[in-house]
Amino acid sequence: MSKYNAKKVIVTADGTLFEEWLIKKYNLDVTGIRFDSKMEGEYYQELLMLKQLGEIKDFVCQPKYILQESPKVTYIADFLVTDLDGSQRVIDIKGVETATFRVKLKLFLLKYPTLPIEILVKRRGEFIPTQQAKKERADRKRAINKLVKRAEGEIKNVRTGRNKSQIYRNQK
Structure with missing residues (x-):
């Protein structure tokens, strides 16, 4: 478990998601891609499905971007998605938005202004932009x-x- 209580998972090539602690507990031999959180693994499953349906061209897991040379600062996103028209977008799945991430996001936007980045969070079973989730939370x-x-x-x-009619008369 990470410091934010995220359960590490492994997703196989066919899209099956296994929690890491179960694999260790039962000594299972599972090969696949390891993700730092269950949300990332579930989004990977969604990207696999979108690719099979032909809605996206391709995607890459955990692309690395150099934000600053000296001192060296790197940012590892969760996914780089290539759409059907050839355009690319970076996707990051967040459970908790840390101060470090906000700084790296600002550096990323300065260094790669043409590459769009989407920060998503999972709410009620679907992935939505964090701005939408924040707005919904504020409205609630x-x-x-x-x-x-x-x-x-x-x-x-x-x-x-006092009843309502007395209050109303007093307000006039």
């Missing part, structure tokens, strides 16, 4: 706060013995 929090304020207001009104 706003809605909850609104409900809490409304409930607190109604509790306050019950305590004071």
Whole structure:
């Protein structure tokens, strides 16, 4: 397990996902690509399926980019996907967005401005951009706060013995 509680997995060539601890526990002989998290392994399975369906041309796992020569700073993305039209995009699967990643992302965007990068997170069984996930989280929090304020207001009104018509007349 990593420091962010991500379970390491191995995905075989046919797309079967095995958690690393099960392989060790039962002394299984499994060959495949090792991923640092289950989400990465699941996205790899999705890319395999997209390639078989002919929706993408190809993909590469863990491409390495040199962001700075001295001192040497490298960034290893999760995937480099080549679309049918030949365009490429970098995909990174994140469970936790660290400060180190944010710095490397800024360096990546400066050094490779024409290469688009997508940072994805898995929510409710599908991979979505992190910006969308953050927006959904903020909207949910706003809605909850609104409900809490409304409930607190109604509790306050019950305590004071005023009903809605009295409150409405007092506001005029």
